[in-house]
Amino acid sequence: MTDRTFGQRPAVQSVGAFQCPTCGGPIALRAVGISVTAVCRQCSTVIDTANPNLRVIQAANKKAFDTDIAIGTRGELFGTMWEVIGYVRKWVKGTVYAWDEYLLFNPWEGFRFLSQSNGHWTFFKRLNRAIEGIGRNTKLTYDDQTYTVFNKDRVFVDAVQGEFYWRVKTGDESDATDYICPPYMLSSESTDDEINITHGVYVEPNLIKKAFPYARLVTPSGVGACQPSPHGSQGDTIVRLGAIAAGVAIVLHLAISGGLPNKSVIEVTGHPIQVMPLPTSTPSASTQPAGGAMWSLPGETQTAPTAQTPQTDGQPVVTESFTLPRMTNIRLDTATQIDNGWADFDLTLINETTQATYPMHESVSYYHGLDDGESWHEGHNAARTWLSSVPAGRYHLVIDAETDQFSKDGQLPFSLTLRRGLTEWSNLWIALLLILIYPGIVLFRQWSFESQRWSNSDFKPDGSRAASIDSSETESDE
Ligand SMILES: [Zn+2]
Numbered sequence: 001m002t003d004r005t006f007g008q009r010p011a012v013q014s015v016g017a018f019q020c021p022t023c024g025g026p027i028a029l030r031a032v033g034i035s036v037t038a039v040c041r042q043c044s045t046v047i048d049t050a051n052p053n054l055r056v057i058q059a060a061n062k063k064a065f066d067t068d069i070a071i072g073t074r075g076e077l078f079g080t081m082w083e084v085i086g087y088v089r090k091w092v093k094g095t096v097y098a099w100d101e102y103l104l105f106n107p108w109e110g111f112r113f114l115s116q117s118n119g120h121w122t123f124f125k126r127l128n129r130a131i132e133g134i135g136r137n138t139k140l141t142y143d144d145q146t147y148t149v150f151n152k153d154r155v156f157v158d159a160v161q162g163e164f165y166w167r168v169k170t171g172d173e174s175d176a177t178d179y180i181c182p183p184y185m186l187s188s189e190s191t192d193d194e195i196n197i198t199h200g201v202y203v204e205p206n207l208i209k210k211a212f213p214y215a216r217l218v219t220p221s222g223v224g225a226c227q228p229s230p231h232g233s234q235g236d237t238i239v240r241l242g243a244i245a246a247g248v249a250i251v252l253h254l255a256i257s258g259g260l261p262n263k264s265v266i267e268v269t270g271h272p273i274q275v276m277p278l279p280t281s282t283p284s285a286s287t288q289p290a291g292g293a294m295w296s297l298p299g300e301t302q303t304a305p306t307a308q309t310p311q312t313d314g315q316p317v318v319t320e321s322f323t324l325p326r327m328t329n330i331r332l333d334t335a336t337q338i339d340n341g342w343a344d345f346d347l348t349l350i351n352e353t354t355q356a357t358y359p360m361h362e363s364v365s366y367y368h369g370l371d372d373g374e375s376w377h378e379g380h381n382a383a384r385t386w387l388s389s390v391p392a393g394r395y396h397l398v399i400d401a402e403t404d405q406f407s408k409d410g411q412l413p414f415s416l417t418l419r420r421g422l423t424e425w426s427n428l429w430i431a432l433l434l435i436l437i438y439p440g441i442v443l444f445r446q447w448s449f450e451s452q453r454w455s456n457s458d459f460k461p462d463g464s465r466a467a468s469i470d471s472s473e474t475e476s477d478e
Helices: 002-008 205-211 232-256 290-294 299-303 425-454 468-477
Strands: 017-019 026-028 037-039 046-048 056-058 074-077 080-092 098-106 110-117 120-127 139-142 145-164 173-181 184-190 195-203 263-274 322-324 328-336 341-351 357-371 374-380 382-390 393-403 411-420
Touching: 074 205, 098 145, 110 195, 120 184, 120 205, 145 184, 195 205, 232 425, 263 322, 263 393, 328 341, 328 357, 341 382, 341 411, 357 382, 393 411
Parallel strands: none
Antiparallel strands: 017 026, 037 046, 037 145, 046 056, 074 080, 080 098, 080 145, 098 110, 110 120, 120 195, 139 145, 145 173, 173 184, 184 195, 263 411, 322 393, 328 382, 328 411, 341 357, 341 393, 357 374
């Protein structure tokens, strides 16, 4: 009965079932009236179903096989029930790179394509419009999004099963170009006659599992071409927040450190420490610099030793006055020529208006020698002291020192520098490190994810050709 039906009706429309012209096995079309190519399940003969005589497009050349998602399986994806009606396996010429393409059909929605590569799935819809530059350009714009070329290959059909609304057979070749903008992909496949453009979206493997529970699913490996980064937009947010926090930390740090330019306010250079006991010297007369006359301040300074009696320290040195225009930190650097000895400095910063005092202490000691032929040294002959949040005002510094260093003339030169507005950068670096450590990890993960993705591409993320493409093409003869 079916045979007679064929003979009487030339058009394929009403033919839902027929016998394979090669093996006589039954073939039932699922997209009746649409499919023009069908593959016999028994002998894999490719049949032109639009031809009233069921012309054989391709004789049986491969054993029929079971596809991972069986032809005829139905599953719901993106809210629509689809029936798997066709399957094509495609290879990139000269490589081991292959992928599966399932043709999905729904009588109301039409056709979709589901492609699988290394366990990663993409759901494609055919676009009925041209896209400028597709197949040629390295970047494309579609729906206001920029797509970057990912692969461009000569591909051939390695196996077909089921039925199709176009002519297809094993060995068909085409030029395929994929562009990605994760989770989307734009693909073009062109032959001499036509170009097909499809737009795809990455499908999480668990959705495929849910839609086709009886399918044999490959465990995903690596990163899919248009697989969205799991660190994606969230990662961008974290990195952006980190950058903002770092900016705030820098601004705060500069605000707290006074915003004053780093400036040397006072330098006391070459002032000798009058070393006692040296009974012959008369410290007050011989060593006091001009500023020493200021040594008659009230308050704390009263307790400082005077030079009237022999003592172990020298005359205090009083610096000239200086102004701190606003609250700032200060840093005192003291340098000596201590050599196998020590010196202690009692430093008092005095606010001339409020008489507030800021005592500081610096010790230096420097020893060196030879032990069993090995030289050693310990300590330093310089010291540094920080003082933070010193209010604005007019100040001077009283320096009182003692040392065990007996030089020939009973004096030990030292120099002292007081700087204001210095930024203690180490605090900022620690803060920045803490702020940026997590965004850094996220960035690294994103980078590593993207480099895995692009390791499957002949291109670089900027669309330029990776060097490896040339070598892979020359090796393709093997
Ligand atoms: Zn057959």
